[in-house]
Amino acid sequence: MPLYEHVFIARQDLSNAQAESLVEHFSTVLADNGGKVLENEYWGVKTMAYKINKNRKGHYAFLRSDAPSPAVQEMERLMRLHDDVMRVLTIKVDEHQEGPSVQMQKREERGDRRERR
Template identity: 85%
Template structure:
């Protein structure tokens, strides 16, 4: 099955438990349609570059999935209809990277930046 990575932004006035509950909810939608949630990360509340629906901040979540295209389309459709989800981005990838995403790594572990002098 194809591999996908999803990032979605939920409203800022949700609690952390409710935002993490959305991850489980959309993972179960995938499972019901023949896919599986490989990994998920809750990135926390972050400030956005511009307002979305009068919100300056949002709960960010990252999902790695292994699912057929119809299951992904159904999950995206339900995300767009959900009142708490403001934005969704889905990317098809060739393989999932091992370990945490770049957003969850510490600055010291990244190693892709040179020293400023």
């Protein structure tokens, strides 16, 4: 099955538990349609570059999945209909990277940027 990475932003006025329950809800949607979530990460509340629906901040979440295309389309459809989800991004990847995403790594662990002068 194809591999996907999903990032979504939920409204800032949700609690952390509610935002994490959204991750679980969309994971079960994928599982019900024949896919599976390999890993999920809750990135927390972050400030956005511009306002979305009068919100300056949002709860960010990240999912790595192995699912057929119809399962991903159904999950995206339900995300777009959900009132608490503001933005959705899904990317098809050839393979998942090992370890945590770049957002969850410490600055020292990244190491792929050059030194400033």
